[in-house]
Amino acid sequence: MREIVVLHENEEWLVPLREELKKRGVKATEWFLNEGRVPYTELPEDSVYYNRMSASSHTRGHRYAPELTKLVLTWLESKNRTVVNGSHVLALEICKLSQYAALERAGLRVPKTHAVVGSGELLAAAKAFNQWPLILKPNRGGKGLGVQRFGTLDEFAKFLEHESLDEPLDGTWLLQEYIQPKAPHITRAEFVGQNFVYAVQVNTQGGFELCPADNCAIEDKFTITKRFNDHEIIRNLESFLRSNDIDVAGVEFIENQQGELFVYDVNTNTNYNQAAEQRAAVKNTGMGALAEYLIDLAE
Template identity: 50%
Template sequence: MTGKIYVIHENEEWTVHLFKRLEELGLPYEDWFVNESLVDLTEAPPEGVFYSRMSASSHTRGHRYAPEMTEALLAWLENHGRPVFNGSRALRLEVSKVNQYMALNAAGIRTPKTVAASGKEQVVEAAKRLGAPSFITKHNRAGKGLGVQLFHSIEALEEFVDSPAFGDSVDGITLIQEYIQAPEPYITRCEFIGGKFVYAVRVDTSEGFELCPADACRIEDLFCPAGEQPEEKPKFQVVEGFDDPIIEKYEEFLRQNDIQVAGIEFIRNAAGKIYTYDVNTNTNYNAEAEAKAGKYGMLELATLLGEQLKKAAVPA
């Protein structure tokens, strides 16, 4: 076996479980932490397989320019023909919900009606243009549910944007989106590895919109209300035997956009229509839900990376 598995990221709390699985499988890997970095464009990259876990919420951890540095790194790797999982196209969708929605729509996948705006006055104008009785705001470059607020009137939005509570997205773009009312307070998150469906998770939304499944979020991330739940009602629950035509559309969407690893979230309205509203290309998994179901995303991912490393070592 030649080379290593290089994991590109900016949050050590989200890579510990993957590294554990790589070690269990005896696979060589290198932790490529990207914040303040150097890429010598005159040199060739190392041999191996590269997997990017760059996050849209990196700026909340003091890593404001990590996505931009990762974009430079991925351009370098791809130019030299290195095998890259979740490369530059995946990163583009990770850091922009506008790009996500346009790509989803191009693949024939329904998304909520959305208007993008820059500036407080335009945020209010966007809500007027949307014309929905209830709507939510969210950051274009987000993660961790950043900027997500529910409103039932233009007046409430105007009061909010003029208050200290309002904060711009790091890229200056706020989205105003129709609120999809589900008959029950839950959404569904579908996990994909190698571009193929692995399992679906039912996520209880009765406590709010921030739905990060990572174990680290449950303990330390105040943006993510995934704390202890009553035994009879876990926040995250793997759905046994989930089968819906949306899966085929999601897999085609991932193929079209060269995304190998993702968690895609959708909600059903009262009529049963599916609205897809988020694509997470640095997806995490909930340990308790996986243990109960006997399915392990990071093990599947580590196995995939190991197989690809072997293929990369075989002479063409």
């Protein structure tokens, strides 16, 4: 059996995966990526490399972790190593417009969105966008941080006049139509090995910060649902994952008042809420499915 190597920048998120691998008698090597070197002309070990890099790494002080990971993944792929969620997937993780373009190619509906570089351009961009209410969010925020809703142009203008905005990490803002949900929740579908595991409803009444990881989740905010188990959107999302070589992902979508489904976020560094899994007594947990997938590849 080959070694499993997990590329990451957040040790806390590895705890449940470590436990699931341990149950199966396996211990992975954990490669923390924030600063370091990439020996491109050397041959890497013939292992299974799982990319767990996150677009929110900068919120933990790891500013250049995605850039370093991109170099590492390029090295591994150039030497024909087995990589789970490779360099193309990392590119999708850090660019919402790239996600939307790929989703639309797969026939999935996404919210109306404009990208803006430079805070001084936001007011004119909002006038041109002319979708109210609208959502303002950074392209690279993470965990729903920095996402705000505005009801009118006047409200938005007053906010820009009186508030000091911190520029997003990559300088890119997104203006997005606010989709009035049919019910106060979004749905997050989890996939491992490009196959559907389960869907979870996430209550949005408390705001836009929807991190499912156990160390940042709010109790009872996450509820596993069977509503979409046989729904067309799951088949379409599996096709989308296959078309883009995405092995592991949590994909978030919302249902509007007319029953239309809009996909708005692809999380290629996905976490699972163990409390929700326990309440639903699911047999196939997210981390359990992930551990078995990595072991199968290693064998």
